[in-house]
Amino acid sequence: MDGTDTEAVKERVCATIDERSDDIISLAESVQAEPELGYKETKTAKKIADRFSEMDLEVETEAAVTGVRARAGGGDFVAAVLGELDALINSEHPLADPETGAVHACGHHAQLAHLVAVGYGFTDTDIIEDFDVALELMAVPAEEYLDLEYRRNLVDEGQIEFFGGKQELIKRGYFEDVDCAAMVHAANETPDREITTDFSTNGFVGKFITYEGKESHAGSAPEAGVNALNAATLGLNAIHTQRETFADEDHVRVHPVITKGGDGVNVVPADVRVESYVRAKDLDAITDANEKVNRALKSGAMAVGADVTIEDYPGYMPLRTNQTLVDHYNDNVRRVLGEDALVAERSHLTGSTDMGDLTQIVPGIHPWIGGFEGNVHARDFAVADAEMAYLLPAKATACTLIDVFADSEARAAIRSAKSEKRSRETYLTEARELRETLSGEYLDHPLK
Ligand SMILES: [Zn+2]
Incomplete structure (x- = not known):
């Protein structure tokens, strides 16, 4: 596929995401209205499973307790897109569930919009069939490290070994044939249209x-x-x-x-x-x-x-982003947000995520996306710009995957980066x- 074709494919995928905007935003709002804590996300998981079924994909549920996954395409190179199912606890937040205190004050509902939007982009168009690749869509449980007495009970009952959903999915072998992984996360106090891609975490x-x-x-x-x-x-x-x-x-x-x-x-x-x-x-x-x-x-x-x-x-574990994915993502951020989009310098952030665990074994990215006001986890956290929070990052992710799918050198660079990562066994031992x-x-x- 030459450059002109790649551009045409990107146009089609982005247009599809726009056509699906009402479906995507309504999913995000429905998830936000019924927040659930980690390893308890049954209603949220059902909503995602229904969307994957609607894409005509075979759906696996209860992956690591509450996870949901589906795969489009049957190729050998596998790119995973992840979205986190869980909310956190902040009873002071105006949208908090009055019984549990659960609330999407970390924007994970926007990650699920991103996940489903990328899925629509590739499956509504059948574009995935044009490449010899596979797109793994995964809604993953329990990213917030909280409600730990409940999770310690799950550990004692032998239902899980790890508190983090991605850790548990790694242990169960869900990423064994995955070559790269992408997700997005709401940024702190960033109502503007900006995305930060290149960073590590504690x-x-x-x-x-x-x-x-x-x-x-x-x-x-x-x-x-x-x-x-x-x-x-x-x-x-x-x-x-x-x-x-x-x-x-x-x-x-x-x-x-x-x-x-x-x-x-x-x-x-x-x-x-x-x-x-x-x-x-x-x-x-x-x-x-x-x-x-x-x-x-x-x-x-x-x-x-x-x-x-x-x-x-x-x-x-600490997050380590993959340079090939970062470079393509930043190019596509400029495409989606405009040439003058802010592309931040490489930095180190002192928060943590279990996407860090995944990037110890699989090349990945975890961009911080704008479109939110207030502080992440605080009572003032809210969506400020629905198009930015729910749609534009999915276009950047889809275009990045198209670049990778269409370019054998990019795929080879990612596979080579994967070969230098820890094995699953080494990761589990550590x-x-x-x-x-x-x-x-x-x-x-x-x-x-
Ligand atoms: Zn979060």
């Missing part, structure tokens, strides 16, 4: 910490107790004393919260719970910071003679090494 380890002390009457006999809240407070302050040892270039972030501080104000707290992430730019930096944090947490228990149990779970339970047993009290 990875992290997730932590559950339990301090155990000894109850007693807080007024009449505090000396008979062991105060677990004091142990936790010391542990958290000891983490702060580590901060000067974190190198700037490692981008370390440690942000604990106390999820249970005690039972009643007149009882010396004996059971105090803390959760945290330890984030950094790569696995070595995460491990280094995490060892310091665990040492600090134990010191609080040691000081007051309490016990501490630290349960570490694999968080998400992720599992982050799972660890540590204890510090210092509670040696006469009343124990």
Whole structure:
């Protein structure tokens, strides 16, 4: 296929996405109206499965609990487009579900619009049949790392091993023949028409910490107790004393919260719970910071003679974008948004996503898209520009895939990049090494 033909194909796909705009936007709004948390996204999954069926594709549901996938085309080179099904919790948001507090304050409903729009672009036109390739459409569960007691139960029941949906899909082999993967994500406070493609992100380890002390009457006999809240407070302050040892270039972030501080104000707290992430730019930096944090947490228990149990779970791996995809995506962003579209310099961002895990084994991109006002995850987050939030990024993704499908050199470059990535087995070994339970047993009290 020569350049003129490629241009004509892009025109057809973009025109198709425009023709389908009402269908795409109504899907996004329907998903936004019924937000569901990770590994519970049954209504949302049904909505996506219905759209894939309408595209005449064979649909697999319940992929890693709630995921939905379908494949168009039967070629050997496989490009996956992903959209995340889950919402997050922010009860203060005006669109939050009154029962669960779930709300699409991270814009994942726009990712599903993007997913379905790309699907329409290739299947309404039969363009996928013009290339010897396959397009894998995947609605993936549970990107937000929250509601963790529920997920720990799923782990205990053997339903999942990982808290993140993409991690679980990787483990189950869903990406074995996938050559590259693309998705988009809402950007923070970016109501304008801009897209940022070229960046890396932090990875992290997730932590559950339990301090155990000894109850007693807080007024009449505090000396008979062991105060677990004091142990936790010391542990958290000891983490702060580590901060000067974190190198700037490692981008370390440690942000604990106390999820249970005690039972009643007149009882010396004996059971105090803390959760945290330890984030950094790569696995070595995460491990280094995490060892310091665990040492600090134990010191609080040691000081007051309490016990501490630290349960570490694999968080998400750092995101690494693929240069071939980034270059084509940026070209197509200019095509879709205009020649003067802002194309940001390469940067490192300190948040995390389980798309990071996928980009450890498969070349991928995860552009931040504009069209949203307010802060991601906050009560003021909202769609500011429906065409930008729901339609234009899908055109850029579809055009990028057409470039890759039509160009054997681009496909070869992506395959070569894939061969340099970790194998699934290495990835799983490294992720599992982050799972660890540590204890510090210092509670040696006469009343124990
Ligand atoms: Zn998100």
